[in-house]
Amino acid sequence: MRSGSSAVEFKEFKGLRGGTHGFLPLFLLLPAVGFVLVMYIYPFVLSLLRSLTDEMGRFSFVNYSKAIALYGRDILFSIEVAVLGTLISTVLSLALASYIRLSNSRVSRLINSLTRIGIFLPYVVVAQMMRSFLAPHGLLNVLLANIGLVDINSPLQLFNIKGLTLGFLWKETPFITFIVLSGLQVIDDTYIEAARSVGARTHHVILRVLIPMIKPTIAIAVVLTFCTIVSTFTLPYMIVAGNPTTVTVDIAHRVTYFGDYRVASALGVFLYLIVGVMAVYYLRRAVREEVYGY
Amino acid sequence: MATKWRRALLEGLLLCFVLFVIFGPISSLVIWSIAIRWYWPHVFPQEIGLAYWKQALGLQRDWAIAAVSIWDAFGTSILVALVATAVVMAMAIPAGYALARFRVPLKALILLLFLMPKAFPQQPIFVNLLPTFTKWGLAGTVQGVILVHILVCLIFGVWITTSAFKAIPQELEEAARSVGATRWRTFWKVLFPLAAPGLLVSTVFVFVTSLTEFTGTFFIGLPFVTTLPMLLYSSSGYNMQFASVIAIVLLIPSLLFMTFVQRVFRPEYMGGIAG
Numbered sequence: 001m002r003s004g005s006s007a008v009e010f011k012e013f014k015g016l017r018g019g020t021h022g023f024l025p026l027f028l029l030l031p032a033v034g035f036v037l038v039m040y041i042y043p044f045v046l047s048l049l050r051s052l053t054d055e056m057g058r059f060s061f062v063n064y065s066k067a068i069a070l071y072g073r074d075i076l077f078s079i080e081v082a083v084l085g086t087l088i089s090t091v092l093s094l095a096l097a098s099y100i101r102l103s104n105s106r107v108s109r110l111i112n113s114l115t116r117i118g119i120f121l122p123y124v125v126v127a128q129m130m131r132s133f134l135a136p137h138g139l140l141n142v143l144l145a146n147i148g149l150v151d152i153n154s155p156l157q158l159f160n161i162k163g164l165t166l167g168f169l170w171k172e173t174p175f176i177t178f179i180v181l182s183g184l185q186v187i188d189d190t191y192i193e194a195a196r197s198v199g200a201r202t203h204h205v206i207l208r209v210l211i212p213m214i215k216p217t218i219a220i221a222v223v224l225t226f227c228t229i230v231s232t233f234t235l236p237y238m239i240v241a242g243n244p245t246t247v248t249v250d251i252a253h254r255v256t257y258f259g260d261y262r263v264a265s266a267l268g269v270f271l272y273l274i275v276g277v278m279a280v281y282y283l284r285r286a287v288r289e290e291v292y293g294y
Numbered sequence: 295m296a297t298k299w300r301r302a303l304l305e306g307l308l309l310c311f312v313l314f315v316i317f318g319p320i321s322s323l324v325i326w327s328i329a330i331r332w333y334w335p336h337v338f339p340q341e342i343g344l345a346y347w348k349q350a351l352g353l354q355r356d357w358a359i360a361a362v363s364i365w366d367a368f369g370t371s372i373l374v375a376l377v378a379t380a381v382v383m384a385m386a387i388p389a390g391y392a393l394a395r396f397r398v399p400l401k402a403l404i405l406l407l408f409l410m411p412k413a414f415p416q417q418p419i420f421v422n423l424l425p426t427f428t429k430w431g432l433a434g435t436v437q438g439v440i441l442v443h444i445l446v447c448l449i450f451g452v453w454i455t456t457s458a459f460k461a462i463p464q465e466l467e468e469a470a471r472s473v474g475a476t477r478w479r480t481f482w483k484v485l486f487p488l489a490a491p492g493l494l495v496s497t498v499f500v501f502v503t504s505l506t507e508f509t510g511t512f513f514i515g516l517p518f519v520t521t522l523p524m525l526l527y528s529s530s531g532y533n534m535q536f537a538s539v540i541a542i543v544l545l546i547p548s549l550l551f552m553t554f555v556q557r558v559f560r561p562e563y564m565g566g567i568a569g
Binding site for chain 2: 024026031036037039046118123129131132140141152178179233261278283290
């Protein structure tokens with residue numbers, strides 16, 4: 001009796017690593033997977049189907065032609081903002097993260113903890129902040145007018161692509177810096193010292209040693225930032241005045257003013273296409289790393 | 295010596311720039327929240343006071359001040375966040391355990407499911423849920439808002455929980471199992487206490503995410519469910535002071551989270567991948 005039960009347990013124990021466990025893992029995953037299937041995949045498929053259906057319920061591309069005719073300019077605007085925001089925040093982050101990695105001063109440590117603030121502030125707060133800071137009579141214009149950089153009678157108008165990009169930079173630069181810095185901190189000091197000892201200047205160390213070593217990490221940060229900027233609704237909705245605006249704002253207009261879910265869905269598919277290549281790259285890498293470990 | 299000074303000067307300038315960029319917008323919120331009158335182009339308001347704060351916190355009711363008490367919206371936000379967090383963690387802990395400790399069939403597909411909502415825009419999802427929710431009587435209800443919050447938070451819950459379990463070496467569980475502890479007992483007596491700090495990070499992150507969620511609530515909850523972010527949005531158009539007060543209230547949980555959790559917060563929590 002005793003030996004029998006311990007044999008069973010031993011078999012099970014061996015199973016802790018390696019072997020399959022029948023339905024237990026699937027059972028544990030069932031609630032979360034089921035929820036995502038019903039609440040994410042189902043509406044995802046619905047959005048594709050709705051975008052391809054006309055008001056009579058027939059298969060049609062009419063929603064796409066409508067979306068391009070009415071919002072073509074805004075589709076380009078969304079791409080512009082995403083490219084601009086991603087590019088600038090990446091360059092700023094690489095410079096900032098390299099500085100924090102290479103400098104050991106108290107100032108660099110302070111800057112490191114200061115930049116963390118942006119990562120965790122929600123977009124709705126950032127949007128309100130930018131709305132008051134960048135307004136024609138907001139604090140930024142007040143300060144610039146008082147030091148004479150801006151004409152009191154024609155303050156900077158920033159409720160357009162400029163202010164929107166600034167808002168995204170404020171939020172995404174800290175994010176990329178955080179990810180890139182975590183990659184940089186794994187690099188051993190000996191690489192940097194070796195480069196220095198053969199005469200490399202600081203910018204050589206950054207461009208030829210540090211950045212090439214963490215290219216995959218940078219790629220993930222860039223891709224996630226691009227996807228976030230394209231997907232964000234709150235910031236453009238609260239900051240951009242009038243046209244052109246982002247596709248996410250158009251989707252909200254289409255739904256709240258016209259109750260038009262079909263053109264809204266077609267616009268959604270344009271969003272999927274904009275992030276397409278980047279999103280697929282991210283998903284492939286993340287899945288591969290988790291499943292196969294490389 | 296000269297290069298040392300130049301370096302200090304450059305670092306000082308950089309620090310000033312960073313301080314301005316980060317605290318400029320934040321101080322704009324703070325000044326607006328206490329500004330009673332502020333005329334262009336003066337650097338400081340002509341009249342300051344706590345009237346909007348008092349009104350928002352329900353300490354006074356003055357019809358001349360365009361602000362309502364935020365406590366109703368605060369209560370809704372807390373209720374939604376508490377329920378959403380409890381449900382998310384109840385699903386994320388078993389899922390994270392399975393992903394961290396078992397060879398799961400169809401693992402790639404399941405991971406894809408948990409990563410897709412981060413890669414692709416979620417707004418079309420909310421839009422396409424709305425007709426279904428209307429049919430089910432969930433649109434414009436707190437229950438409906440809780441459901442979308444669970445969706446938004448679940449992926450973070452699963453990622454952080456999975457890496458919290460993965461960070462604990464398996465040898466301890468194997469030791470417990472080898473002396474006859476059941477899997478159930480091993481989980482609660484060995485793995486769970488060891489992973490508790492990571493699970494706490496996950497719980498708090500999910501809670502703060504729900505508290506500040508905007509887009510899903512906008513489509514599913516408006517105009518009947520007013521959470522704090524919705525109240526901020528609806529006041530932001532006409533009342534800079536009141537909106538600033540709410541924004542500062544919403545900023546506090548994120549700052550607290552940052553202060554207490556920053557040390558243990560890892561980059562893979564943000565993207566589900568170490569990079």
